[in-house]
Amino acid sequence: MSDIQSLLRQTSFQKEDVITLLSPQNTDDIETIRRHAERVLLRAIGKKVHYRGLVEFSNRCNLDCYYCGIRRSNGTLTRFSMSVDNIVDAAKWCAAKGYGSIVLQSGQRTGNDFIEHVVSAISRIKKETVSSSLPDGLGITLCVGEQSKETYMRFFNAGAHRYLLRIETTHPGLFSKIHPPTQTLEHRIECLNTLKEIGFMVGTGVMIGLPGQTIRMLADDILFFQQYNIDMIGMGPYLPHRQAPLQNLSEATWTTPAILQKALLMIAVCRILFKDINIAATTALQAIAPKGREEGLRYGANILMPQLTPTRFRKSYQLYENKPCLEESKGDCALCLKSRIESVDRQLAVNEWGDPHSFSH
Numbered sequence: 001m002s003d004i005q006s007l008l009r010q011t012s013f014q015k016e017d018v019i020t021l022l023s024p025q026n027t028d029d030i031e032t033i034r035r036h037a038e039r040v041l042l043r044a045i046g047k048k049v050h051y052r053g054l055v056e057f058s059n060r061c062n063l064d065c066y067y068c069g070i071r072r073s074n075g076t077l078t079r080f081s082m083s084v085d086n087i088v089d090a091a092k093w094c095a096a097k098g099y100g101s102i103v104l105q106s107g108q109r110t111g112n113d114f115i116e117h118v119v120s121a122i123s124r125i126k127k128e129t130v131s132s133s134l135p136d137g138l139g140i141t142l143c144v145g146e147q148s149k150e151t152y153m154r155f156f157n158a159g160a161h162r163y164l165l166r167i168e169t170t171h172p173g174l175f176s177k178i179h180p181p182t183q184t185l186e187h188r189i190e191c192l193n194t195l196k197e198i199g200f201m202v203g204t205g206v207m208i209g210l211p212g213q214t215i216r217m218l219a220d221d222i223l224f225f226q227q228y229n230i231d232m233i234g235m236g237p238y239l240p241h242r243q244a245p246l247q248n249l250s251e252a253t254w255t256t257p258a259i260l261q262k263a264l265l266m267i268a269v270c271r272i273l274f275k276d277i278n279i280a281a282t283t284a285l286q287a288i289a290p291k292g293r294e295e296g297l298r299y300g301a302n303i304l305m306p307q308l309t310p311t312r313f314r315k316s317y318q319l320y321e322n323k324p325c326l327e328e329s330k331g332d333c334a335l336c337l338k339s340r341i342e343s344v345d346r347q348l349a350v351n352e353w354g355d356p357h358s359f360s361h
């Protein structure tokens with residue numbers, strides 16, 4: 001039995017074990033880890049893949065993250081905000097197609113108009129997507145950044161039950177290298193705690209391949225997910241953007257194929273450690289490999305996020321360059337993803353929220 005095989009028989013994993021699993025030395029070991037993750041997935045969740053229809057409803061943002069294409073200082077962008085009617089129309093389309101859940105994502109803003117806009121979109125989606133096949137309406141996930149406790153409560157009371165807030169990296173030095181000094185790791189952690197306390201199902205994640213990032217840092221990220229009992233994970237490769245200064249700061253630690261491999265191993269190790277939680281095969285994986293999202297599913301992911309953002313706005317919502325699916329309609333995205341799911345012997349689940357058994361209020 002190889003060292004990797006005997007390591008995978010363990011029931012708990014220390015930091016050094018996670019590091020070993022993230023740095024296999026040959027393709028046999030990589031395949032052993034992948035197959036194990038797939039077995040864990042099939043046992044804990046089965047073949048089902050759930051959709052979260054993604055509506056990127058506004059690219060206005062108060063922040064200036066050094067990696068992000070929609071950062072406040074990017075003056076080359078046309079800024080947009082979808083009306084509540086438009087957001088609700090996208091949600092109704094999503095419900096009619098049997099998706100079960102929707103993600104509302106935007107740049108981070110804190111003004112009252114913005115908060116009201118989001119609250120009103122959530123309340124209307126909750127009311128207007130109830131049907132015999134979806135008796136509780138669409139499951140709603142929010143991804144609108146760091147907010148006050150009061151604001152998070154308003155979102156929760158309006159009917160959102162999941163929240164995504166990526167930690168980006170848990171390494172304090174790296175976090176401050178990729179964010180302006182006004183943003184802190186501590187505050188992001190505080191927000192994750194607040195979201196949990198309120199009762200949200202909380203998702204987080206990191207970018208992989210950031211300049212200066214190491215395997216030890218990625219192992220710490222996984223231990224952070226464990227310590228904070230995270231319910232959902234979304235991770236993807238860091239992809240440079242011409243209008244974002246991080247691309248000039250320093251050389252990436254790994255080559256693009258190595259970054260893809262690390263991102264897939266991160267998914268596999270999270271699946272092995274956390275069993276039945278929701279892990280997304282993110283669009284960013286497909287930006288560096290044509291079959292990146294299928295690979296994500298093969299390494300243990302069980303969630304896909306088809307784009308519902310109206311095609312006319314997609315070009316203005318590029319957090320990174322070479323974002324796939326800029327020209328496609330939402331119908332194209334649904335069909336294309338379904339065949340990608342079937343190509344790796346998995347099944348699309350319809351009219352279900354797809355929350356893990358481990359989640360309890």
Ligand code: 5AD
Pocket residue numbers: 067068069165166168206207236237238239240241284319320321
């Ligand atoms: N490359 C990859 N991911 C990015 N994000 C933002 N900018 C980039 C980039 N250049 C991710 C961040 C953020 C999420 C919404 O998008 O992790 O939390």
